[in-house]
Amino acid sequence: MPRYHTLGKIPHKRHTTFEKPEGGLYQEELFGTAGFAGMSSLIYHLYPPTVVTEIKKIKDVSPKIAVEKNMKALSFKGFSLQPEADYLESRKTLFVNNDLHIGLAAPKAFSPDYFYKNADADEMIFVHVGSGTLKTMYGSIDFGYGDYLIIPRGTVYQIHFNSEENRLLYIESFSPIVTPKRYRNNFGQLLEHAPFCERDFRLPKDLETHNEKGNFKVLIKKQGVLWQYIYGNHPFDVVGWDGFNYPYAFSIHDFEPITGRIHLPPPIHQNWEAAGFVVCSFVPRLYDYHPKSIPAPYHHSNIDSEEILYYVDGDFMSRNNIEKGQITLHPGGVPHGPHPGAIERSIGKKETGELAVMIDPFNPISITEDALNLEVNDYYKSWITD
Numbered sequence: 001m002p003r004y005h006t007l008g009k010i011p012h013k014r015h016t017t018f019e020k021p022e023g024g025l026y027q028e029e030l031f032g033t034a035g036f037a038g039m040s041s042l043i044y045h046l047y048p049p050t051v052v053t054e055i056k057k058i059k060d061v062s063p064k065i066a067v068e069k070n071m072k073a074l075s076f077k078g079f080s081l082q083p084e085a086d087y088l089e090s091r092k093t094l095f096v097n098n099d100l101h102i103g104l105a106a107p108k109a110f111s112p113d114y115f116y117k118n119a120d121a122d123e124m125i126f127v128h129v130g131s132g133t134l135k136t137m138y139g140s141i142d143f144g145y146g147d148y149l150i151i152p153r154g155t156v157y158q159i160h161f162n163s164e165e166n167r168l169l170y171i172e173s174f175s176p177i178v179t180p181k182r183y184r185n186n187f188g189q190l191l192e193h194a195p196f197c198e199r200d201f202r203l204p205k206d207l208e209t210h211n212e213k214g215n216f217k218v219l220i221k222k223q224g225v226l227w228q229y230i231y232g233n234h235p236f237d238v239v240g241w242d243g244f245n246y247p248y249a250f251s252i253h254d255f256e257p258i259t260g261r262i263h264l265p266p267p268i269h270q271n272w273e274a275a276g277f278v279v280c281s282f283v284p285r286l287y288d289y290h291p292k293s294i295p296a297p298y299h300h301s302n303i304d305s306e307e308i309l310y311y312v313d314g315d316f317m318s319r320n321n322i323e324k325g326q327i328t329l330h331p332g333g334v335p336h337g338p339h340p341g342a343i344e345r346s347i348g349k350k351e352t353g354e355l356a357v358m359i360d361p362f363n364p365i366s367i368t369e370d371a372l373n374l375e376v377n378d379y380y381k382s383w384i385t386d
Contacts, residue, residue, distance in 0.1 A: 152176070
């Protein structure tokens with residue numbers, strides 16, 4: 001979604017002297033991707049962002065694979081994940097491939113004792129339960145139920161939760177997460193037929209400059225290993241910045257559904273794309289209005305992609321006995337479709353109140369031990385009728 005944004009104080013020209021009122025220079029940092037060819041921002045610190053007093057390897061946090069190759073339709077009870085006291089400890093990766101990791105978290109808090117940086121991947125955090133504020137050197141973003149938080153890789157952050165009741169779906173993407181190309185013109189502006197516009201994205205605000213020295217713990221994940229860095233300056237010592245690379249929020253409730261006379265395929269729900277997967281938002285909408293339309297989706301074969309659906313709220317008309325926080329996985333290579341009775345129930349219905357997030361990886365995924373702890377037994381048999 002990149003668009004130019006700026007907060008705080010910046011010099012008139014980049015890469016020029018920017019003097020502090022009391023003397024000395026602010027420290028400029030280019031925060032960018034893809035070498036010098038990707039999205040970037042220029043950040044101005046009170047102190048050099050390179051003052052490290054200690055580095056220590058903490059532990060390997062690579063997901064433990066239980067099923068490397070899967071060809072079975074599966075389902076998982078996401079709300080069966082037990083809450084844990086700390087944010088990082090609560091994160092459980094469920095599905096992995098070389099393009100992305102997908103997981104759930106149920107943190108009671110984000111410990112104020114550390115900051116976190118994912119140096120491996122961009123993060124997308126979907127907030128199912130809870131609210132709070134994402135804090136970064138770029139400023140703050142308030143969030144609540146239904147928000148997607150997009151955090152570019154390498155961003156140091158903390159999350160201040162408003163209560164201990166929090167449930168999150170997250171994606172770690174090893175490529176940038178952006179809006180679909182077909183909804184943008186040559187200048188990056190969202191087009192009139194896009195199901196969202198620039199007004200729907202919430203950018204960082206309320207920049208706070210922390211002029212503090214001491215021992216600041218930053219936990220950094222790189223190549224599946226968690227490292228502890230101790231910095232001599234507060235990570236949020238920024239007086240100003242500008243550019244295109246920064247965290248932002250988007251609410252699933254601001255996604256405007258696309259409808260038609262007959263049932264339209266899932267790409268109409270697409271919200272995001274990256275190298276190797278897409279993310280779709282299913283939101284309340286009017287059903288198809290052809291007099292003989294069947295609102296339920298037709299049976300279809302995902303030959304070249306997996307389909308992962310995370311159920312958020314409402315009655316998902318194509319599935320039976322689905323709960324909030326439940327996940328279904330339909331592997332590529334075999335057909336799937338509505339549960340028995342769903343097609344008939346849908347005929348004549350005028351609208352749906354369903355809310356769900358769909359993730360379609362284009363390459364097969366492996367399943368972790370943490371996922372199997374949440375598995376629904378024999379889900380693949382749920383299409384059998386007496």
